[in-house]
Amino acid sequence: MKLTLYHSLICPRCARARKHLASLLGDTYSDLVDEVEIVSQPLKTWRAGVRLIPALRYGDSQLSGVVLSFEQIERFLITHGILNADTDNT
Numbered sequence: 001m002k003l004t005l006y007h008s009l010i011c012p013r014c015a016r017a018r019k020h021l022a023s024l025l026g027d028t029y030s031d032l033v034d035e036v037e038i039v040s041q042p043l044k045t046w047r048a049g050v051r052l053i054p055a056l057r058y059g060d061s062q063l064s065g066v067v068l069s070f071e072q073i074e075r076f077l078i079t080h081g082i083l084n085a086d087t088d089n090t
Contacts, residue, residue, distance in 0.1 A: 001058065001059055002032060002033065002034045003032055003033050003034070003056060003057070003058050003077075003080075003082060004033070004034045004035075004036055004048070004056065004057045004058070005017070005018060005021060005033055005034070005035050005036070005054065005055070005056055006036045006038055006045055006048070006050045006053050006054065006055040006056075006057070006064075007035065007036070007037065007038065007053055007054050007055075008037065008038050008039055008053055009037055009039070010039075011053060011054070013053075013054055013066065013067055013068075014053055014054040016067075016068075017054035017056075017068040017073065018035075018054070020068070020069075020070045020073050020074075021033065021056070021073055023070070024070075024073060024074055024077060024083060025077075025082075025083070032082065036048075038050070038053055049062065050062070050064065051064075052064045052065065052066070054068050056068070056073065056076055058076070058080045058082070059080075061076075061079075061080065063076045
């Protein structure tokens with residue numbers, strides 16, 4: 001199962017969330033993350049239940065908010081076993 005990042009190319013908050021996610025995942029980013037650009041894929045976004053961007057989905061779990069902090073994203077990844085809790089990513 002892959003992690004999905006729902007974002008818009010013109011959204012600075014989405015760019016920041018993507019940067020945090022890429023920082024946490026490093027070289028494995030492209031292997032672990034599918035990106036969905038909401039403007040070009042609105043139906044897919046709506047069907048996934050995404051109503052606010054940026055948003056991360058993993059299975060049935062979703063993390064979204066006006067601003068996703070590094071810590072929120074890190075906690076989400078750890079909770080779902082995508083990132084090890086003992087990894088120092090700061």
